[in-house]
Amino acid sequence: MGEIRVFDTTLRDGEQSPGVSLNFEEKLEIAHQLARLNVDIIEAGFPIASTGDFEAVKAIAQEVEGPVIAALARATERDIERAWEALQFAEQPRIHTFIATSNIHLEYKLNKTQDEVLESAVKAVELAKSYTDDVEFSAEDSFRSDKDFLCRVVEAVIEAGATTVNIPDTVGYATPQEYGALIKYIKDNVPNIEEAIISVHCHNDLGLAVANSLAAMENGAQQIECTINGIGERAGNTALEEVVMALNTRQDYYTKLTDINLKEIYKTSKLVSSMTGMSVQANKAIVGENAFAHESGIHQDGVIKERTTYEIMEAETIGLSENKIVLGKHSGRHAFKDRLMELGYELDDDNLNQLFKRFKDLADRKKTFTDRDLEALVEDEINTIPQAYELVNVQVISGDRALPTATLRLETEEGVVTESAYCEGGPIDAVYVTIDQITGFNCELDDYAIDAITSGKDALGEVTIKLKYRDRLFIGRGVSVDIIEASAKAYLNAVNKIVYENGDLIADQKEV
Ligand code: KIV
Numbered sequence: 486m487g488e489i490r491v492f493d494t495t496l497r498d499g500e501q502s503p504g505v506s507l508n509f510e511e512k513l514e515i516a517h518q519l520a521r522l523n524v525d526i527i528e529a530g531f532p533i534a535s536t537g538d539f540e541a542v543k544a545i546a547q548e549v550e551g552p553v554i555a556a557l558a559r560a561t562e563r564d565i566e567r568a569w570e571a572l573q574f575a576e577q578p579r580i581h582t583f584i585a586t587s588n589i590h591l592e593y594k595l596n597k598t599q600d601e602v603l604e605s606a607v608k609a610v611e612l613a614k615s616y617t618d619d620v621e622f623s624a625e626d627s628f629r630s631d632k633d634f635l636c637r638v639v640e641a642v643i644e645a646g647a648t649t650v651n652i653p654d655t656v657g658y659a660t661p662q663e664y665g666a667l668i669k670y671i672k673d674n675v676p677n678i679e680e681a682i683i684s685v686h687c688h689n690d691l692g693l694a695v696a697n698s699l700a701a702m703e704n705g706a707q708q709i710e711c712t713i714n715g716i717g718e719r720a721g722n723t724a725l726e727e728v729v730m731a732l733n734t735r736q737d738y739y740t741k742l743t744d745i746n747l748k749e750i751y752k753t754s755k756l757v758s759s760m761t762g763m764s765v766q767a768n769k770a771i772v773g774e775n776a777f778a779h780e781s782g783i784h785q786d787g788v789i790k791e792r793t794t795y796e797i798m799e800a801e802t803i804g805l806s807e808n809k810i811v812l813g814k815h816s817g818r819h820a821f822k823d824r825l826m827e828l829g830y831e832l833d834d835d836n837l838n839q840l841f842k843r844f845k846d847l848a849d850r851k852k853t854f855t856d857r858d859l860e861a862l863v864e865d866e867i868n869t870i871p872q873a874y875e876l877v878n879v880q881v882i883s884g885d886r887a888l889p890t891a892t893l894r895l896e897t898e899e900g901v902v903t904e905s906a907y908c909e910g911g912p913i914d915a916v917y918v919t920i921d922q923i924t925g926f927n928c929e930l931d932d933y934a935i936d937a938i939t940s941g942k943d944a945l946g947e948v949t950i951k952l953k954y955r956d957r958l959f960i961g962r963g964v965s966v967d968i969i970e971a972s973a974k975a976y977l978n979a980v981n982k983i984v985y986e987n988g989d990l991i992a993d994q995k996e997v
């Protein structure tokens with residue numbers, strides 16, 4: 486492990502972001518990518534929360550090699566037993582148990598006295614310890630807790646066997662100076678603190694999560710809990726890429742490093758944003774589209790003369806290659822495969838053939854391909870779930886005086902089906918009504934967003950949508966030079982996820 490341990494909670498706290506719900510395959514794919522990123526600990530989920538979470542934690546524990554795999558459990562017997570059931574096959578399992586310690590939580594949420602909370606915490610750690618040596622305890626809402634009670638709890642759980650003690654700022658209320666001082670206070674006032682790793686977990690309600698985590702580290706914290714792109718409850722958590730790059734870039738000041746494989750940062754960020762449907766703002770530090778762009782003439786001139794005039798990091802460090810034109814219509818299979826390998830994609834023959842065919846079809850409509858285009862194609866093409874409905878082709882008639890009409894051909898289990906429909910809402914609406922007509926579903930469109938992958942008139946358009954089904958949101962994504970086609974693909978992508986997860990139910994009802 487690095488001097489600073491990176492505990493990634495994208496799949497647990499990150500998945501608690503409003504509107505985000507990852508399926509089993511998506512969680513597994515993200516976990517594999519987190520292992521390539523070389524995080525020290527993956528918090529894979531909260532097994533008691535749902536069967537889906539349980540199954541995902543279990544599969545990650547069985548399949549993902551390298552990092553410690555952690556699962557969250559409240560300080561109760563049922564939660565801890567369920568967490569262990571999911572984790573038991575991991576090479577390095579960690580049970581992460583928690584209970585709140587602030588008076589406000591004790592009084593209004595738990596209805597417990599301090600002594601009762603202390604007793605529950607100790608019992609939980611003892612039970613977790615009977616399953617695995619690696620036990621983390623979190624004192625939820627630590628920052629707003631009575632400091633001396635917090636120290637008592639921390640001392641008692643270490644005595645009971647906790648190997649990591651986490652001091653969360655659950656509501657994102659702390660300032661860096663105060664949070665750093667709290668960590669120092671714990672170090673100075675918990676007699677057995679050297680027997681455990683001090684972890685920090687910050688929320689970003691005031692935009693201070695990264696600053697607070699760094700201040701804590703300066704005062705003795707050895708583990709930082711974070712998420713990719715900073716996603717998470719409300720305003721999110723400490724952003725992994727920001728805290729890691731701060732340590733790396735300001736090594737002269739912080740003098741402590743993580744073991745993160747920096748070259749995987751950009752790819753991980755893209756994967757998480759595409760799977761969660763949470764796009765990254767352009768001016769986001771490290772992974773935003775503008776993070777390494779120079780707009781003003783003075784800056785551009787400076788960078789051309791000497792990069793360090795206006796750049797403190799190199800884009801290549803996080804795996805972001807220069808976005809130059811790499812392939813065109815005449816590029817062959819070899820060049821295509823080589824470039825994908827250089828970008829870090831290892832595809833099997835089937836996927837490669839499929840992708841190359843798609844590239845050739847698109848190359849007739851789009852003259853040049855950059856690395857960003859290729860990344861978008863790969864993410865779009867690699868389907869982790871069966872395709873109940875696949876787009877064969879789409880055609881729309883639209884105009885300021887025409888009634889928008891769509892005709893679609895879809896490959897279905899019953900063969901190719903063709904349908905047309907019109908709709909006053911516009912061409913994309915007409916496409917969606919036609920798809921509903923074929924599938925027999927009536928999906929509620931919760932969100933629709935369109936983005937251009939690169940600039941230029943022939944840029945690839947990327948459409949991300951959210952469909953609501955039984956109070957859950959399903960994210961769909963589609964990429965094409967034609968935005969109508971991209972919209973159709975995104976919708977079908979979400980429908981296929983709904984069918985995959987609710988197959989039996991849908992067969993009975995045919996009504997989404
Ligand atoms: O924010 C928080 O306090 C948490 C704990 C469960 C660690 O997420």
Ligand code: ZN
Pocket residue numbers: 498653655686688718
């Ligand atoms: Zn949290």
